[in-house]
Amino acid sequence: MEKVLTEISIVTLNCWGLKYISKLRRERLTEIGRQLAAADPQPHIVALQECWTQEDYHSIRRETRFILPYGKFYHSGAFGGGLAILSRWPIEESTMFRYPLNGRPTAFFRGDWFVGKGVACAKIRYGPEPKQVVEVFNTHTHAPYEHGPNDSYLCHRMAQSWEMSKLLRGAAERGHLVIGVGDFNMVPLSLEHRLITAHAPVRDVWRVLHPESSLGPADHPAEKARRRPIPTAEFNIRENGAASDGPYNTWRWTRQQQKLLGPGKPAATIPPDTIDARGKRLDYVFAGSGDIAALNGGWVVRHANVGMMMRHPKLGCSLSDHFAVEATLAFHPLPKKPSKTRPLRPTAIPNPRPDSETIVNSLEPDIADADTSTINTTPIPSHAFHNGTYLHIQSPTPTPSEDFSTSASKHPDAQLLSFPHANPQYPTPSIVVPLPSTVYDEILATLHKYVRRERSQRRWRARHFFASAVVTVACLVGVWFSPRNYVAFVLMLVSSLSLVAGTIDGLLALLFFKSELRALKEFEWEIINAKAINGAAPIQDEEIDEDDGDDEEGW
Known part of the structure; x- marks a missing residue:
């Protein structure tokens, strides 16, 4: 067994690999494999969605066999679930859990019921100790073909989020590091999103580092209620994590724009200040902490970004109709026991959505017992929020995700101690509160x-x-x-x-x-x-x- 690493790098990507439907499928998925193999840092775990054919799966495996020698293609339904997991370490156990509710056979032209969507589960050992295990849960939930209050598939996605939360919670109770990834077809802080974070000891890694990121596209009711300006394409990528439907993705271009692409044609570029009213976040990485007591520490979020934005070197098109979401978890030891005279103090983060429940709290670590030299303790300006409404006229400067210690709520001590099971001797509240x-x-x-x-x-x-x-x-x-x-x-x-x-x-x-x-x-x-x-x-x-x-x- 190789030396245990202190960081785990994760990539999740919807490959858009529908047979006979997705354009340039073979060329794109082969290039996805090449880019994964050349990625820096090298990924340890890769979760793929909409990888429907064995041909495409093996094509990616051939390209990544030296850095991700282990993998599993998951079979489900009449045409397969389109899920695959690649790993640097051996996969000890594997299960394909099919959702009890997943579309209707009468909607045969949509196909969700026929592919047997569910959760691809993999138990992976990353170290020799009993609790040095990561359980990965990869999913692609029912697509939102309908919108608004009459969305008849909302009930299916809620039920699927509920099933995912049960799987994540069960793995966490076994003392394993849990990672839930995939295309969830939901926006942040939606009902489906809150079901996962409220009923499983996991956090949306993007919101850990970007707590003020968007709640959907610019025309989404929850986002419109914040009265923020329509973001630019660059801001949506760096701050909002909008890996879907943005103008950088060539498969979202008009037919006239796509005529600019092709072999031998000059690269067509999109200015970073292009207004992006449609970009949104549908792809997620949810992560737990592992058994903090047994490991004398746990896993915290170090880095998160939107990746795989390069284009095919010959065809000029994006590699998929989604970009990847990449995250790095770092192992952080438990801090010293807080001083009795300086206990941990819960500090509420301003609620970005006035009509929703605040579900995130941050912890201000004790200054005497934690290294806070890099923590920015400057209070949020009073003019930034008024009655829960964001007042900036222009898109604020993106929060850099390269350093997770730029604020108290992102500090590894705060992340770790926010888990309710961090250590019985720490009287810390949980970042997750029960749903009302x-x-x-x-x-x-x-x-x-x-x-x-x-x-x-x-x-x-x-x-x-x-x-x-x-x-x-x-x-x-x-x-x-x-x-x-x-x-x-x-x-x-x-x-x-x-x-x-x-x-x-x-x-x-x-x-x-x-x-x-x-x-x-x-x-x-x-x-x-x-x-x-x-x-x-x-x-x-x-x-x-x-x-x-x-x-x-x-x-």
């Missing part, structure tokens, strides 16, 4: 709205089945009494098509919708139980009706 009961009520309201929709669909499809059976019988009777001409043929054709369509709808009503409603029932119970555990009045099991009838309360 209103948030659980919002989840339940969304869930019940979706259930009513699916129950209506199930009834309609069941009725269609019985109606098709009646039509089939009627057509067969008509054939019996019809003359021997084209009328009989038409009646037989109608009866056959009706029977096939009705049978498909009947099977969907009996198998898919029934199983989906049962999975939703499980999700409902877990949310109600979590609400009760976090301070609400306990609920009795019998309050959740297990009847399979059509009443809306019991489903």
Whole structure:
């Protein structure tokens, strides 16, 4: 076993490798492998999404075999989950966990249900000690095909975030370093985002270093409420971590702009001050600390940035329709026990969204017991915020992510001690607070709205089945009494098509919708139980009706 490292470098990238659909797929994914192999610093763990074919996976493996000799391609669904994990160290265990809720087979033109989306899990040992283990969870959640309050897939993404949080929490309880990565198809501090950070001892590494980063694209309601100016392309990359939909990515260009690309053509550039109203963050790295007591220290965030922004050297296009998110975790030993006369003092970070719950607190380490020579203790100017609204006229200077000790909240001592399990002798609050009961009520309201929709669909499809059976019988009777001409043929054709369509709808009503409603029932119970555990009045099991009838309360 090689010498244990004090840093772990992580890369997550959506490769956009859909067979027959993604343009220039083979050339782009091969170049992704080359760029990973040439990366500095060298990545230790790489998580890929939308790597759908074995051909592309092996192409990347060939390029990275010397720095990432171990890997796993995950199989799921009818066409594969598109997930892969590459590692510098051996993968001791591997699991493909499929989401109980993941789209609908009726939306066959979208394909999420057919690929069997889920979480690719890998247990990787990075050192000889029992707790020197990292568990990686790589996912690609359901795509947001719909937007606004009528997004019927929001319930699926919430359920998937909930399942991810349970996997992360379970690994953390085993005392392992947990890393959750992937394309989550959510914006920061959304309901799905808060489900993960509130129910698992992990942090969004980007927000650790950039706590004032955006909450979505410029036209997102939560971002508009902050009244910040529309960011530039450069600012969105450096400060907001917008790895998706920005103007730097050539696959987001218009067709006219893309005509400037190609072999032998001069490189087309985008000015850094280009206004970027669409760029957003969909790709995340969530990280825990490891077993702090057993290791006498834990993992903190040293560095995070948007990467893989280079273009194909011959084709001139971006390597994917997403950029990568890169993060470096550093092992930091526990600081000395704080002085009794100078205890740790929780300091609230101004809430960037006035209509949301503040879920992040920072810790001011004791000056006598921690090296704070590099900590900037200058208070935030009073004019910077007014009633929760950001007042800068221009985009503020990006916060450098190269040094994680530029402020008290980013200092490694503060990061480490903010974990509730850092050490029993440290009376420190957690950076994560339980979600308020209103948030659980919002989840339940969304869930019940979706259930009513699916129950209506199930009834309609069941009725269609019985109606098709009646039509089939009627057509067969008509054939019996019809003359021997084209009328009989038409009646037989109608009866056959009706029977096939009705049978498909009947099977969907009996198998898919029934199983989906049962999975939703499980999700409902877990949310109600979590609400009760976090301070609400306990609920009795019998309050959740297990009847399979059509009443809306019991489903």
